[in-house]
Amino acid sequence: MPNWRNWAGSVRVSPRRLVRPSSIAEIQDIVRRLPIGGRVRMTGSGHSFTPIAITNDVLMQPSDFGEGIGVDSRRGVARIPAGMTLRDANIHLAAAGFALTNMGDITAQTIAGSISTSTHGTGLAFTGLAGQVEGFGLVCADGSHLDCSSSENSDVWRLGRVGLGTLGILTYVDMKVVPAFRLHAVEEPRRLADVLENFDRIVGSVDHFEFYWIPHTKWTLTKTNLRTQEPPRSRSRSGKWWTKTVMENYAFGAVCAAGRMAPSLIPRLATALPSSGRQEFIESSHEVFATRRLVRFHEMEYSIPRRHLVEVLRLIVEAVERSNLKISFPVEVRVTGPDDVPLSTSFGRESAYIAVHMYRGMPYERYFRMVEEILLTFEGRPHWGKIHFQSANTLRSRYPQFEDFCGLRSRLDPRGVFLNEYVERVLGI
């Protein structure tokens, strides 16, 4: 029996040693005692779809070391234990009157896991999580501990904010934070043609916008969020439970399960999704950004330059319609601003993100490869934590500072103790 598996159930491993260190000193000890040729990795919460986190040698699991968060309110920076989940970080920050400025759509990930794969949310005026990193602590291959920021070990900080777990073990992450705020949220179905025609105007005029195209229909479900300090206007507890738990998880899960048993039913089942109605509410930012995901799936996501989004999405819609594929999961579209993190999927460009999903237990490779072929012709960069079929041969030219990152990695870890098969493939080692 494997004793570690990821959330999607697609990556399983029985490492020689599975350990949950309870202090930085214990991590240093484990790294120092590694025999010649030994390897060690730290997982986050296992929410990557790729085998990026694992090794079959020494696998460490995260802990927040029983520590809370320290907020430097003058600088607007919070020190978060690397193994703390975003969910717990949000609770600590809210109690101190602060919030992360932007995040993705779940909070089960650890802060270290999130930044290491370039996890992002949506909003053109905002970056992904790695772009919000002010500093971090790192246990290196020789067991030493480095504090890294723009003023200390700045090269490690600059290149290492998205590090794929290859530079060492992160011990804390200093994140930029902002005073707590609320989001005025509107969630409603809209026609795909209308969203695509107005896409540039919409993403330029609201803080956070995303939409889900429902394959086999001409409809999307949209989410628009405006940052506000207006008083809360919450959904009722039962209304929230009905939409978020029953409709978005149990009912949607039942539709997916029925579609898996009888794929020919999927196009007809899909027509039920846009009838979810309109919702408007004002709640604290982290309650709006994140939702619970109980339905398990496989996912591929690419970033492309934002200017190509409308053309690329039309090509994907046409390709799906021409194929005989039956797809029960919506295609998700988000945007972010550019950042300066060398291995970030948004490095140096305004980006649009397109994510395709397949319900667990259904074959995904043909669908994902078909979409990937389109994305690759538009300078696509795959999410490091999600399924893709690329290696360093194709990735190298997509990141202008790829070689700088690889140089730093081999300087910090010449024996390759933090490597695994996945990172060897994508970094060309």
Ligand SMILES: Cc1cc2nc3c(=O)[nH]c(=O)nc-3n(C[C@H](O)[C@H](O)[C@H](O)COP(=O)(O)OP(=O)(O)OC[C@H]3O[C@@H](n4cnc5c(N)ncnc54)[C@H](O)[C@@H]3O)c2cc1C
């Ligand atoms: C349901 C679901 C929803 C998702 N939503 C989004 C989304 O909205 N936006 C988005 O961009 N992505 C999303 N993802 C992907 C997810 O955010 C990333 O895969 C993220 O890396 C997972 O974090 P984790 O804590 O589970 O880390 P893991 O997947 O366990 O590990 C990721 C990487 O981090 C490294 N790592 C972890 N801890 C440390 C440490 N202390 N030191 C060094 N390296 C470390 C691991 O070695 C590995 O390389 C989603 C995934 C799922 C399953």
